Amino acid sequence: MSDLDTRKSKLESNKLQKRLRRYVGRAIEDYTMIEEGDRVMVCLSGGKDSYAMLDILMNLQKSAPVNFELVAVNMDQKQPGFPEQVLPNYLDTLDIEYYIVDKDTYSVVKQKVPEGKTTCALCSRLRRGTLYAFAETIHCTKIALGHHRDDIVETMFLNMFYGAKLSAMPPKLLSDDKRNVVIRPMAYCKEADLERYASIKQFPIIPCNLCGSQENLQRQNIKAMLQQWEKENPGRVQSIFGALQNVKPSQLADTALFNFTDLPLDREGERSDYEYQEAEVSSSNIPTGVQIIDAISLG
Numbered sequence: 081m082s083d084l085d086t087r088k089s090k091l092e093s094n095k096l097q098k099r100l101r102r103y104v105g106r107a108i109e110d111y112t113m114i115e116e117g118d119r120v121m122v123c124l125s126g127g128k129d130s131y132a133m134l135d136i137l138m139n140l141q142k143s144a145p146v147n148f149e150l151v152a153v154n155m156d157q158k159q160p161g162f163p164e165q166v167l168p169n170y171l172d173t174l175d176i177e178y179y180i181v182d183k184d185t186y187s188v189v190k191q192k193v194p195e196g197k198t199t200c201a202l203c204s205r206l207r208r209g210t211l212y213a214f215a216e217t218i219h220c221t222k223i224a225l226g227h228h229r230d231d232i233v234e235t236m237f238l239n240m241f242y243g244a245k246l247s248a249m250p251p252k253l254l255s256d257d258k259r260n261v262v263i264r265p266m267a268y269c270k271e272a273d274l275e276r277y278a279s280i281k282q283f284p285i286i287p288c289n290l291c292g293s294q295e296n297l298q299r300q301n302i303k304a305m306l307q308q309w310e311k312e313n314p315g316r317v318q319s320i321f322g323a324l325q326n327v328k329p330s331q332l333a334d335t336a337l338f339n340f341t342d343l344p345l346d347r348e349g350e351r352s353d354y355e356y357q358e359a360e361v362s363s364s365n366i367p368t369g370v371q372i373i374d375a376i377s378l379g
Contacts, residue, residue: 093280097139100277103268104136111252113263114222118148120263121220123211126154126167126286128278129226133266135281137224138176151220152178155207157185166284179218183210212260227264230271230306233320237302246332248324270317 108114122137124130137150152174154167164180171178185206215223227249236248251267254260266274278285309316329338 096273096277096280100132100136100266100269100273101140104133104265105140107251107265107267108140108263111263111267113224113252113265114144114146114148116146116148118146118222119218119220120148120150120222120224121211121215121218122150122152122224123226124152124154124167124171125226126284127226128283128285129228129231129266129271129274131281131283131285132269132274132277133224133226134176135283137265138174150176151218152176153181153211153214153218154178155181155183155185155210157183157203157207159186163286166286170284179214181210181214185210212255215260221261223260223262225262225264226266228266228269228271228274229321230303230317232264232267232324233306233317234299234302236320236324237305238298241302242298246334 114120120137122130122134124134134150134152141148141150152171156162156164168178168180183206185203188206189203211223232249232251236246239245239247249264249267251264253262255262306317332338335341
């Protein structure tokens, strides 16, 4: 590689890092994800997204306007062939508190899920329960997950197509029992940017052999659909994500979310002008006895 190519590559790398830091910082600010004195449990899976999240949060920590701690946590789910030393070896190179939590959820998933069926839902539920409990054990006030913008949009379509509900992954979530707060600092980040970042940083990626090898998963179908949309109309995924931030309950159909029953008319006082409100009646049939106000202009 020539000196010019090297400088160009370094410039692109710096621009990418600044963009990701800006997106993460904005998400943290928009949703008040991290506050003074927080102790944040950064969940590491060994995938590109969680590595990037830890790296970016450690960088932001140095210049953040609030003081907070970071604790890296990986859950070893006892998958056969899992390279147990990859994450400890990597984390030993960083100046950070970390824990490897052992819990054999792999056996549970394989026992309960029929061969060929999607394991992701049960796997994530078991993992979530363990991590929620461990967050309390080590006194963490926030749990950071590495989901990005594309994950959030994909989840919305998964829930729509296969669950008949309109929901996604919120950037910040209070657990049902109100004992934990989950944050997704990379909610504004694109997956393509994170793939490039992981390649530049050369993170020691660990593939998920439990569910990653299953073909034709529903999420993969959704991902392919969105990639095709993005190819045909660049910016569409960002537009869809923007819609999640601009919800109008009265324009949907959930009676628990909006009161469609009590919508009383109120025609007291002066009415504001409607656009194109003037019209003439060119033909009519008014039955005998029907009273009509003078405001109608009969042609």
